[in-house]
Amino acid sequence: MLNLVLFGPPGAGKGTQAEFLIKSYGLEHLSTGDLLRSEIAAGTKLGLEAKSFMEKGELVPDEVVIGMIKTKLENNKAVKGFIFDGFPRTVDQAKALDNLLNENGTPISGMLSLEVDKQELINRLMKRGEISGRPDDQDQSVIENRINVYNQKTLPLIEYYKPQGKHFGINGMGSIEDIAGRLEAVITKL
Numbered sequence: 001m002l003n004l005v006l007f008g009p010p011g012a013g014k015g016t017q018a019e020f021l022i023k024s025y026g027l028e029h030l031s032t033g034d035l036l037r038s039e040i041a042a043g044t045k046l047g048l049e050a051k052s053f054m055e056k057g058e059l060v061p062d063e064v065v066i067g068m069i070k071t072k073l074e075n076n077k078a079v080k081g082f083i084f085d086g087f088p089r090t091v092d093q094a095k096a097l098d099n100l101l102n103e104n105g106t107p108i109s110g111m112l113s114l115e116v117d118k119q120e121l122i123n124r125l126m127k128r129g130e131i132s133g134r135p136d137d138q139d140q141s142v143i144e145n146r147i148n149v150y151n152q153k154t155l156p157l158i159e160y161y162k163p164q165g166k167h168f169g170i171n172g173m174g175s176i177e178d179i180a181g182r183l184e185a186v187i188t189k190l
C-alpha cells in the first residue's frame, strides 16, 4: 500500500498535484480542506463549527479533522493507498494518523513537501480567490495568517517525519508538469 502525505504551505500546489497523483497511481484522495468545505456547503453542525475557523485562516480543531479522517479510513479499506492532502497539519494529527494506519499495518510511505516562495504563494491564492470565490483566498491578511499558522503549527511536522527517513523536500516552483515530474521521481523510489 502506498500512503503519501502531500505537504506544503497554503498555495503550494497540494490539491493541484494530487490530481496528477490520483491518475498516475490510482490512490484515494483525502483532502481535509475539501471535506470541510463539503460540510460547510451541506450546512452540517461540523461545517458550521469549521467555518468560523477557516474564515479567519485558523486551523480547525484537531479532534474535528481527526474524526473525519478516521471515518474515511474505515469506509475505504480496499484501496491501493491514500494521498493525504492538507492533513496532518499538527504533530497531534500526525500521531493520530500513525495510530490509525498502524492498526491496519499500512504506515505512511513518504511525506512529499512542496517548497514555494512566500510571495508566489500569495500571488497564487489571490488569483484563485478571483476565480473560485473561496472566501479565505480573497483577503490578503487571511492568506498571510494562514501562512503564519503554517509556519508555527504545521512546519514542525518536517521534524516529525525526518528522523523516520520519510521527509522528501521538492521544489514547488515552476510549471505544474515539471513539479509533477519531480514528485514522480521521488515516489518511484518509495
Ligand code: B4P
Binding pocket: 009, 010, 011, 012, 013, 014, 015, 016, 017, 032, 033, 034, 036, 053, 054, 057, 058, 059, 060, 061, 062, 065, 085, 086, 087, 088, 089, 093, 124, 125, 127, 128, 136, 146, 172, 173, 174, 175, 176, 179
Ligand atoms: P486547504 O483546502 O488544504 O487549502 P490550502 O492550504 O490553501 O491548499 P490547496 O491544496 O487548496 O491549494 P493548492 O496548494 O493546491 O485548507 C483550507 C482551510 O481548511 C485551512 O486554512 C484550515 O482552516 C482548514 N483545514 C484543512 N485541513 C485542516 C487540518 N488538517 N487541520 C485543521 N484545519 C484544516 O493551490 C493553490 C493555487 O495555486 C491553485 O489555484 C492552483 O491552481 C495554483 N497553483 C498550483 N500549482 C501552481 C504552479 N506550479 N504554478 C502556478 N500556480 C499554481
